Amino acid sequence: MTEMARGPSNRSAPIKITDVAAAAGVAPMTVSRVLNTPDRVSPETTARVRAAIERLGYVPNLIAGGLSSRKSRMVAAIVPTIAHPMFAGLVQAFTDSMRQAGYQVMLSICGYHDPDDEGLFRALLGRRPDALLITGSSYSPAALQMLIEAHIPVVEIWDVSSRPIDMMLGFGHAQVGAEVAAFFHAKEHDRCAVLVADDSRAVSRARGFVEGVAKAGGTLVREMIVPAPSTISAGREGLRSLLPDLGERCALFCGSDLMAFGVVTEARIQGVAVPDRLAVCGFGNFELAAQCDPAITTVSLEGVETGRSAATMLLRRLAGEEPRDADRMQVPFSIIERATT
Amino acid sequence: MTEMARGPSNRSAPIKITDVAAAAGVAPMTVSRVLNTPDRVSPETTARVRAAIERLGYVPNLIAGGLSSRKSRMVAAIVPTIAHPMFAGLVQAFTDSMRQAGYQVMLSICGYHDPDDEGLFRALLGRRPDALLITGSSYSPAALQMLIEAHIPVVEIWDVSSRPIDMMLGFGHAQVGAEVAAFFHAKEHDRCAVLVADDSRAVSRARGFVEGVAKAGGTLVREMIVPAPSTISAGREGLRSLLPDLGERCALFCGSDLMAFGVVTEARIQGVAVPDRLAVCGFGNFELAAQCDPAITTVSLEGVETGRSAATMLLRRLAGEEPRDADRMQVPFSIIERATT
DNA sequence: CTGAAAGCGCTAACAC
DNA sequence: GTGTTAGCGCTTTCAG
Numbered sequence: 284m285t286e287m288a289r290g291p292s293n294r295s296a297p298i299k300i301t302d303v304a305a306a307a308g309v310a311p312m313t314v315s316r317v318l319n320t321p322d323r324v325s326p327e328t329t330a331r332v333r334a335a336i337e338r339l340g341y342v343p344n345l346i347a348g349g350l351s352s353r354k355s356r357m358v359a360a361i362v363p364t365i366a367h368p369m370f371a372g373l374v375q376a377f378t379d380s381m382r383q384a385g386y387q388v389m390l391s392i393c394g395y396h397d398p399d400d401e402g403l404f405r406a407l408l409g410r411r412p413d414a415l416l417i418t419g420s421s422y423s424p425a426a427l428q429m430l431i432e433a434h435i436p437v438v439e440i441w442d443v444s445s446r447p448i449d450m451m452l453g454f455g456h457a458q459v460g461a462e463v464a465a466f467f468h469a470k471e472h473d474r475c476a477v478l479v480a481d482d483s484r485a486v487s488r489a490r491g492f493v494e495g496v497a498k499a500g501g502t503l504v505r506e507m508i509v510p511a512p513s514t515i516s517a518g519r520e521g522l523r524s525l526l527p528d529l530g531e532r533c534a535l536f537c538g539s540d541l542m543a544f545g546v547v548t549e550a551r552i553q554g555v556a557v558p559d560r561l562a563v564c565g566f567g568n569f570e571l572a573a574q575c576d577p578a579i580t581t582v583s584l585e586g587v588e589t590g591r592s593a594a595t596m597l598l599r600r601l602a603g604e605e606p607r608d609a610d611r612m613q614v615p616f617s618i619i620e621r622a623t624t
Numbered sequence: 625m626t627e628m629a630r631g632p633s634n635r636s637a638p639i640k641i642t643d644v645a646a647a648a649g650v651a652p653m654t655v656s657r658v659l660n661t662p663d664r665v666s667p668e669t670t671a672r673v674r675a676a677i678e679r680l681g682y683v684p685n686l687i688a689g690g691l692s693s694r695k696s697r698m699v700a701a702i703v704p705t706i707a708h709p710m711f712a713g714l715v716q717a718f719t720d721s722m723r724q725a726g727y728q729v730m731l732s733i734c735g736y737h738d739p740d741d742e743g744l745f746r747a748l749l750g751r752r753p754d755a756l757l758i759t760g761s762s763y764s765p766a767a768l769q770m771l772i773e774a775h776i777p778v779v780e781i782w783d784v785s786s787r788p789i790d791m792m793l794g795f796g797h798a799q800v801g802a803e804v805a806a807f808f809h810a811k812e813h814d815r816c817a818v819l820v821a822d823d824s825r826a827v828s829r830a831r832g833f834v835e836g837v838a839k840a841g842g843t844l845v846r847e848m849i850v851p852a853p854s855t856i857s858a859g860r861e862g863l864r865s866l867l868p869d870l871g872e873r874c875a876l877f878c879g880s881d882l883m884a885f886g887v888v889t890e891a892r893i894q895g896v897a898v899p900d901r902l903a904v905c906g907f908g909n910f911e912l913a914a915q916c917d918p919a920i921t922t923v924s925l926e927g928v929e930t931g932r933s934a935a936t937m938l939l940r941r942l943a944g945e946e947p948r949d950a951d952r953m954q955v956p957f958s959i960i961e962r963a964t965t
Numbered sequence: 966c967t968g969a970a971a972g973c974g975c976t977a978a979c980a981c
Numbered sequence: 982g983t984g985t986t987a988g989c990g991c992t993t994t995c996a997g
Contacts (some may be wrong), residue, residue: 301975311974312977312985315975315976328983346750347691347989348974350691350976365715366713371706375707392719514911514915548915553919571912574915575885642990652968652992684991685990687989691991692992694973712987
């Protein structure tokens with residue numbers, strides 16, 4: 284074992300394309316072609332080059348390649364949280380789809396109210412992503428301006444209410460609220476309440492709900508907006524606070540299934556009959572809502588499908604296709620009725 | 625408004641450092657210094673350059689900078705999932721800490737059994753991250769070899785049982801299982817069972833538990849290993865399957881709080897008294913375990929603290945400090961006793 | 966404190 | 982098919 288060990292470099296300088304080229308007896312450009320456009324290289328050469336790559340343990344420097352080709356093969360994604368199962372599913376599906384197409388995803392988690400969105404965008408855009416996925420758009424005008432000037436495909440998810448930068452994929456949150464109100468009305472609930480965390484989309488849903496209740500001639504017992512995030516304990520506290528106003532019969536729309544679960548849990552503890560005295564509808568269709576007892580009626584969102592669609596939209600544009608109408612898409616949502624209504 | 629609009633470039637080529645330099649009447653190098661080492665530039669020059677940057681909407685190309693400086697100011701992180709609250713917390717805390725220090729995190733979600741770990745590592749290392757966070761190490765030898773040859777700081781989290789690549793931060797999963805077994809024993813449970821998903825760490829915990837039960841002279845009623853991931857419905861099904869063997873009294877250790885919640889829910893439906901006939905301990909200390917009713921006894925993990933510690937370890941090394949003993953750290957865990965035991 | 970020259974590792978564009 | 986040349990946009994290094 285005193286001979287030089289075979290196999291990759293022992294703690295020497297990192298292998299680069301010229302090393303591989305030298306080892307294979309070809310020009311660097313040929314190595315590059317083997318990696319990027321294999322069909323333009325003869326099989327024998329390819330084999331020799333591949334062997335050299337293998338032997339040296341060469342890992343191409345994508346940074347250098349990106350600088351040269353002006354393509355980073357990287358997309359940035361910004362979501363407020365990954366604790367929310369819908370976003371978790373979305374991110375996972377988006378990442379998978381992009382990776383399959385050869386893109387790496389840089390994920391940023393920005394919270395619901397990022398004070399320094401400009402700083403975040405600068406850090407992201409500075410890496411010259413080929414495309415961008417962002418959530419909603421409660422961003423500062425300066426930050427949005429940066430996005431526009433980046434001249435890359437951008438897809439906004441989660442909210443279709445605002446003026447889009449480029450592509451858009453989501454649903455009107457107010458509309459969700461309205462549909463839940465209509466659903467409650469159809470079930471002959473005329474006393475309604477709503478409990479949400481104060482993030483702008485949830486508040487939109489609440490507003491849509493309140494309007495829907497009014498339009499249907501119902502009574503709004505209470506509109507509770509609590510600090511984000513939307514948690515189980517917020518739901519439990521919410522119900523305790525609502526208790527005095529509950530009356531004979533009341534229907535409550537919650538900002539998330541977590542909250543709804545908290546409400547249902549606390550209701551059992553407090554001896555409030557669900558759904559007879561209190562009907563509950565959640566939002567998000569988390570596993571919890573389906574599997575807890577009683578199972579919770581909720582609004583289903585299809586995070587996975589949204590993530591996949593977002594990837595498809597971006598990939599189409601990255602492949603050079605022109606913008607089209609379908610680039611402004613509503614994501615379907617549906618009310619899944621279960622035991623709490 | 626027929627004059628040329630003020631403000632940043634209207635759809636022209638992207639602004640680069642030479643544009644800013646020209647606009648400010650300085651050399652490109654001076655612009656670079658304003659951005660990277662502001663204290664080495666006179667205040668007046670700085671002001672002029674900053675104004676030009678602002679006016680042109682210049683966003684430095686970090687790709688080019690990285691190539692030149694051989695520092696990407698980027699770290700890669702690999703986790704199996706973000707659906708698990710512990711990982712979600714960890715990732716969030718890690719990302720925050722790194723971002724504060726000026727590093728961007730590239731997150732990869734690899735699932736529990738990635739067939740193409742080499743491909744993933746190549747994609748990541750090709751971007752020349754300055755450091756790496758990885759979860760556990762059920763990776764192929766070739767893939768691990770790539771990590772070693774990257775010659776960057778690596779911190780492995782989540783499992784301290786294997787031989788480390790560099791730094792390590794986690795806890796012995798087998799030890800967790802053993803402690804839960806001891807905990808059950810202390811509560812005079814001599815009939816025990818365990819239910820986990822088949823991911824390698826969860827299986828380690830189960831094994832530790834089984835050994836612990838044996839050591840304490842207890843009886844292992846059942847060891848159930850179900851397909852990953854660990855879900856509520858897996859817990860519900862698990863209990864149904866366990867039902868015939870439950871006997872008078874039994875203590876069950878679950879692979880996650882989700883499973884434990886499923887078990888407790890199904891137990892209520894089936895009329896199994898918790899904790900009198902069936903004691904349950906979860907794993908992970910999710911909000912759900914604390915807030916459901918009955919609240920679930922669990923093992924608490926401190927994902928947030930782990931993420932922060934991992935960041936600290938890496939940042940120390942990135943700042944040039946030498947490896948030290950503290951680089952192999954146990955993350956504390958604790959059993960939180962609640963109503964299900 | 967500021968500038969000029971050289972080059973990071975790769976690929977586009979054009980030869981051969 | 983393969984090689985050569987010339988950068989990509991920035992920072993290092995060295996001079997002033």
